[in-house]
Amino acid sequence: MIQPGKYKDIEPTVKMEEVDGEELVKKFAEEMEGMLGRKMKSVKRLAEAAEDADLYHEFNATLEFDYYNSMLINSVDKDGNAIELGGEFPLEENEHFNKLQVNTLQSDIQVPTNVYNKDPGILNGVYMSEALNDVFVDNFQKDPTLTWQYFGSAAGFFRLYPGIAWTPDENGVVTFDCRNRNWYIQAATSPKDIIIVVDVSGSMKGLRLTIAKHTINTILDTLGENDFVNVIAYSDYVQYVEPCFKGTLVQADLDNREHFKLLVEELQVKGEGKVKKAMKESFKILNEGSLCNQAIMLITDGAMEDYEEVFQEFNWPERRVRVFTYLIGREVTFADTVKWIACNNKGYYTHVSTLADVQENVMEYLHVLSRPMVINHDHDIIWTEAYMDSAAQSLLLMTSVAMPVFSKKKETLSHGILLGVVGTDVPLRELMRLAPRYKLGVHGYAFLNTNNGYILAHPALRPLYKEGKKLKPKPNYNSVDLAEVEWEDTDETLRTAMVKGETGTLSLDVRATVEKGRRVMFLKNDYFYTTINETPFSLGMVLTRGHGEYIFIGNVSVKEGLNDLMQPDVSIANEWTYCETDIDPHHRKLTQLQAVFRYLTGKEPDLECDEKLLRQTLFDAVVTAPMEAYWTALMLNPSGMDEGVETAFLGTRSGLMRVSRYVGIEKRVAKKFLSPSDKENIFTMDHFPVWYRRAAEYPAGKFLYYIPKEDTRGRDYFLSAPPHTGVCIQGVCIQGVCIQVYVSRVYVSMVYVSKVYVSRVYVSRVYVSRVYVSRVYVSRVYVSSVYVQVTQQSERLYLRIVQCRPVALVTFLHVSLLSIAAHCTIISLNSRK
Structure with missing residues (x-):
């Protein structure tokens, strides 16, 4: 039993404060806005440095240049000599980067297996982007909470800071291609409406159909939740691969993309290919679309009809819809015809003769769609949905902020050349630390979602499952809708308001589960929500009646509090942030209790600590002693x-x-x-x-x-x-x-x-x-x-x-x-x- 006498000395300092939920959620949002704003400034500095470096770089077709290839660093031949593009590259374990072996003094280069690592285009790009090394280091010094910084080149190489040794997959190859990542695709183009039109006539049998299906799947993989899509197959007649989506466009989220892929696998060839009807249907759908970037992707082994009148009726002279054509198979009999369709509709023609050609040829359309942005010099900053970084060997959820890099050379300005994309990752766990648990009460919590309604962070989001002894991401872990976890919001009032970026409150009676769903508690929750400016994110916060409405505050002397805190039977939550230990590298190995002690004893006065939480902790230590x-x-x-x-x-x-x-x-x-x-x-x-x-x-x-x-x-x-x-x-x-x-x-x-x-x-x-x-x-x-x-x-x-x-x-x-x-x-x- 706790004794009353313990409280006599501290009774005058004890008080209870009411929590203003609306003000608290705005304060959290402002702090998050500040943190995310610092990441955006870092990315802008990278983009400016890359564009300036390219402006003064002259392409040299005979350039010879050794660089640190992340697959080859610290490797030697049988005689013990460093191999080409390898060399000594110091690495040491770093707490801030998931305890990986990294080099915080410089970056290194990753090149996909299907790209020649000494191609003149690669060598010139790597040489030009060496200027980013100083900016990487400077950014990290200005903001020690930064994680990975990178530049993904349109040529295919990936410059990553801090430098790491890249591990190939079990087959000894590196399939990672930065141009396939969401942050690259979203930054390289603006939101788009895409109709994929595929030929399933009798001539498309065998390998041709296999290549066509792989091409469709690859195009679908380049789309994100801000894009809209549909897939149409044609032979003697037009058929939607999903009849429920007839005459409309659907959001290209992960669920819909995977659904399309399953249906595409069921396509069978038959009849004669009549592309005219399919093109008419596609233009009609796009006329009802968003009128933003629009494109038709025509996948065929040849076009025999008179299709010119379709373009005259629906697309000329404005040519508002781009048409990209993919000629399937080794034969080139209809190459001129298929090329004519693309070139007369502001598109791009590619010949896909094998499965190995698909990836590289599909990516070309992104560079074409980026041209208006390049010419107008629109440096739009994008934020991705939540994802797990497999490249960094981490199962932590994060979001990325990225920005396109354009060529500013006068002689190529009108061509609209995209050099690549720069970006940095933001662990969502670090972002959520700005809404500390102790301010929300025993059942309270904060959560983040995107302007598409998908969750970025939420206590009920369980993105992993166990397979044997390994944890793996669930298939649709990053496309969980807010309505799927806040299911008491049956009218989706909360979801709708947050998607629109509104500020407000809502009260709901909820059934909250604990012990992984084995127990239920009946609670009255007050929801507070607001937008995070300059981002597509909204912040929500929950306070539970009876637990989150008031906060208990008491003061004791530091000396007395430390004496009772530093006892062998006492511990504090090491996952909470009593003191920020991630800013100074010397503090990263400290536990939270060690950091608190060193701060309060004056041994580490530069530590940034939560004064209110420290007071509360010291008070609790005294009164529970x-x-x-x-x-x-x-x-x-x-x-x-x-x-x-x-x-x-x-x-x-x-x-x-x-x-x-x-x-x-x-x-x-x-x-x-x-x-x-x-x-x-x-x-x-x-x-x-x-x-x-x-x-x-x-x-x-x-x-x-x-x-x-x-x-x-x-x-x-x-x-x-x-x-x-x-x-x-x-x-x-x-x-x-x-x-x-x-x-x-x-x-x-x-x-x-x-x-x-x-x-x-x-x-x-x-x-x-x-x-x-x-x-x-x-x-x-x-x-x-x-x-x-x-x-x-x-x-x-x-x-x-x-x-x-x-x-x-x-x-x-x-x-x-x-x-x-x-x-x-x-x-x-x-x-x-």
């Missing part, structure tokens, strides 16, 4: 301690935890509990511990029992939260959940429970190897349906339950306030038949 003496007294007095106690612990809203172990690790049943790998039961960036969240919803004095899922190696334990503890000061209380871990006997005979504070347990069925508990009433409080696993070993049944309770849930001025701490008990129960 008596628990240490209380738990120690129980340990030293066996008669006063309940049988089987393993661990007692307490958590507070500031992320502070006190843990007292009564049993050594070798005898402990719950070995993984509260370990860093036990994400469900510790404070993380995404959530408070599950025992904290569930206990917070229980009235004071009531017990909560729940069943941990993790393996306990044949023995079971449960968490129990004893009745209400805490101290009130003029109506303000230290609140939370305090926990103990029990390894206690339970004799099961008509389910008789001994040494456990349970008023009533009803068991509906008992099997030989397991017990199914349909309802559990704890101190007359209905918990939920609980599935209790029981294993049979040597005529013993092991039952595992969890018991928790909120500490001092306060009523202040007749308003149920927040829970800022939690206290529970883990109990392992074994029984004899």
Whole structure:
């Protein structure tokens, strides 16, 4: 029990503040805008440097130039000499870059396997872009939170900073081509409407049809969520590959693109190819489109009809719709005809004779569509949807900001030459740190979504699945709509407002799940949302009634707070940002507790720390300090301690935890509990511990029992939260959940429970190897349906339950306030038949 005397000295400093949700979400958005604005400035500096470097570079067809090829660096031949394009390239592990081996002093070059790494175009581009090295380093010094910076060339090479050693795939090749990445495609062109028209007449059989299908799929891969598309096949008649999309364009999001690919695989050849009807249908659809960049992609092995009148009727003289043609197969009988179609409609003609030709030839259309941007010198900055960076060997979600690089040479200005795209990555985890958990309450959270309604960051977004021992991205992880996770918003009021970039509020009754959907809580949520200026993103924030409306503030002296904080039984949430350790490289290996200590003792005065969170943490450390003496007294007095106690612990809203172990690790049943790998039961960036969240919803004095899922190696334990503890000061209380871990006997005979504070347990069925508990009433409080696993070993049944309770849930001025701490008990129960 926490003693009242502890609070006498600090009582005058304790106060409660009401949270203004509208102001808080605007403040978060402004901070995010500032962070993203710094990334955009870095990208602009790169674009300017690249264009200036190209302006003063003269192409040299005989240029000989050695560069650091990321596939070959630090490689030697059989005699121990550095191989060509290799050479010594110092690398060292860097915490900031996912602990990869990197070189922060310079960049290196990656070239796809299908591109000759000493082609004159590659050598001249690499030589010209050497000027970016100084800008990369300068950007990183100005903004140490920057991650990867890069330049993707239209010629195919990829300059990456910091430099790394590129790892080929299992076949020994590098399929990565920067020109296929979303950040490159979106920056190189503006949003577009695309109709893909494919010939499925009898002459397209065999390899030709295979090449045509691969060409369609490759075109689809170049589209993003800002583009619109449809696919039409023709022979004797016109057919939409998806009849439901007849006469319209659909958003080219991942789901639709994959759907088209499945339907394209089912195409069969037959009849005679009559392209005229297909072209008419395509122009009619585009006339109803957005009137932005529009194009028809004609995939055929030849055109025999008189199609000129179609262009005269629908496209000439404005030539508003570009027509790109892809001649399939080795024969070139109809090459002049197919080329004429493209050239007279401001398009581009390519001959695709093999599957290997597809990728390079398809990419040409992007350079043509970029010409108006180049000529007008429109440096539009783009932001991508969320994605995982496979090149950086990371499973963290990020977004990229990118910008096109144009040739400014007078002699080629009218040609509209795209040099490439520059960009940088922004980990969404770092962006969400600007909306810290402690300001949002136990059930509160923040989330980001795009102007297309797709989630960038949300606690309910689970982008990974487990295959064996490996984590892999789910197929559609980056095209999850906001309506799919905030499903209580049945009218999509919230989604519509955020897509439009509006600012406002909304209240909803929600059913929130915990323990990966195994438990449900009924909450009243207040939603606050606003746009992040200069980006296509909107920020949403949730405060839960009873927990997010007020914030508890108290002050103690730094000396007293540090004394109670730096105790062996105390820890703080290492995923939270008490102090920013990622700015100075010397701070990156510090834990958050170490950083707090060094900052408050004056050893690292340059650390940037959250003063409000530090005050709250020090306050919690002081007022919970008596628990240490209380738990120690129980340990030293066996008669006063309940049988089987393993661990007692307490958590507070500031992320502070006190843990007292009564049993050594070798005898402990719950070995993984509260370990860093036990994400469900510790404070993380995404959530408070599950025992904290569930206990917070229980009235004071009531017990909560729940069943941990993790393996306990044949023995079971449960968490129990004893009745209400805490101290009130003029109506303000230290609140939370305090926990103990029990390894206690339970004799099961008509389910008789001994040494456990349970008023009533009803068991509906008992099997030989397991017990199914349909309802559990704890101190007359209905918990939920609980599935209790029981294993049979040597005529013993092991039952595992969890018991928790909120500490001092306060009523202040007749308003149920927040829970800022939690206290529970883990109990392992074994029984004899």
